[in-house]
Amino acid sequence: MVQDALLDRAFSALSDATRRSILTRLGNGPASIGELAEPAGMTLTGMKKHVKVLEDAGLVSTEKIGRTRQVRLGTERLDDAMAWIGFYQRLWERRLDGLDAYFTLQKGTEK
Template identity: 80%
Template sequence: MLDRAFGALADETRRGILTRLGAGPATITELAEPSGMTLTGIRKHVDVLEAAGLVATEKVGRVRQVTLGTERLDDAMAWITFYQRLWARRLDGLDAYFTLAKGTES
């Protein structure tokens, strides 16, 4: 699922949809308005986000309501945090090495 989440996040339009949904649920029509895309185009982006677990949709009357789904973002953030810490430790070690090397030159 992590591959799907990052694949979905790779598209600017889909990131925009997630940003908009951060302000609250929206219909497909409301998501399409600012982008100038067709309802079908936006629906395809929403389908990708839904397959990745980043959003959830629900039929409410005659419209489809879209809301954020946090589970997959939590998985993506855990992956990013792991590598962020890994690289921070490596860079700290590199910094310590160069600090020690610089001190022995004197």
């Protein structure tokens, strides 16, 4: 049940385009809240809220450095989400491979 709650938070955080763009930006390296807010045309307060959602989901970490808060990309929860997606991807690939084999066999018996 704990794993489900963690995945729920990660997928909920990823459901927002602004938060996904934050993660994309952080793929280039750490950034301050201000550096993240500027290109989004967002207030610092608005950006802090988005970063907080990402932090609560374990997708980013923050650190106070002087007067600014640095945001870094985290991988732990994203790894959990990718593992969950990978499981279902393999499941569906096996099912589709089975369906393909069935139709190939059916096609061969029609002759």
